[in-house]
Amino acid sequence: MENSMSQMNRPATSPSPVVFLLFLALLAVLVSNAAGQTPPKSPQNIIVIKQMHFDPPSLNVKAGDVVEWKNEDIFSHTVTASDGTFDSGLIAPGSSWQTTITKTGDIAYHCRPHPNMTAHLIVQPLVGAEQHEQAGAQSTETSQASLRWRPPTKPEEFHPILVDFTAALLPLAFLSDLLGRLFRKQGLHTAGLWMMVYEAIITPFTSIAGWWWRNSEAGQLPARLIVVHEWLGTAAAVLFILLAVWRWGFHKRTITPSWTYLIAVFIALLALVYQGSLGGAMVFGQ
């Protein structure tokens, strides 16, 4: 009985891993494209190097901001972080250099040929900075309203709620099917099937809420992180639907999903963990 089942599903499952692998390749291309892309955001943080000075000598920026140094002096200078996080190399007169600042805190930098040229960036974590700006206006309201439930209306409320479902259902779907195979329990497989289906249904909404949040936030999010996060999230939504369809196929023929399917779900799980860490990095800074 068991034997005939596994024989039955062998020819039927062979196209699915191919589809899955193709999909993984597509995902890898998407992610690497997104990661390699320099954000088109024009830097509003410009520091002019003039007459042996960095102007302004101290600048407040947010994590993920692009900062540009323009050398308007007659000498070549460098922009060298004292802790080694960035070094421009020589910037010739008339040219400029830019970098994305990810490290938070007070970053002192100097010019290597001219150690008397010193300045610093004060980098605030993204959300911390925004909370700080709004703190004055909203402090009383938030302290009173914090425990009272209100229906979610904003994308920054929807996305985290939906993320909870996406994050919980996938590992449970995986675990149920894994344990089902190990202990040969049909009930666990049924649970695994339905949780994968729920995962496929709910994740597109999670993804949509994420895009909505990103659009309402405009340029406030760390450029590199958000590009990877938004495309990986969209890819995950599509991937989960394919996995659910694949899983449904097993259900029609036999109760037990193949190991290939389980490995595929596990890889998807790893991608989801990475995705979650990116989201966390954006919300809580580094």
Add this chain to the structure above:
Amino acid sequence: MKKLVSTVLGMAMVCALGSLAHAQAPTDPQIVGIVQTANRIDIEMARLALKKTTDPQVKDFANEMISDHTALEKSVNDLAAKLGVKEETSSTAQQLKQQALQERRKLNTLKGKSFDREYASHEVAYHQTVIDAATKTLIPDAQNAQLKSALQGAAPVLQGHMQHAQQLVQSLQGGGSGF
């Protein structure tokens, strides 16, 4: 010992430039002559260093001296042309050249680490001398306001070179004895 020699040389240069204060104040064409002589000396010294050194730090420093002093020289040339000032030589400029010649002779006899150390400590002393001359004599004596402000503008870059040379001296002292 070498440090002592370069200190003495440095002091000699201070005396050479300091004597200006007591002698007749230099004219604007003479000031331009002194500044350009000082620039050319440092460029020549850096070219010598590039020929003789193998230390990447010393090479970087020498390249910066060539680049910065060439830029300074050009900006002074442009300003002088604009103001219609033709550079003139003076006893101070001659003494600077004389001392540079002595230093070159000395550097020519040295090799490796000892060359690097002598070059670096000479650059500290040399920039200190030029800064002192600029602040005590050349800037106060400059008649033309644009020339005066150009000299004031050059002070920070000389200060930067001096600090960089000091760092170089220290780092050459640090890991040097083993080589």
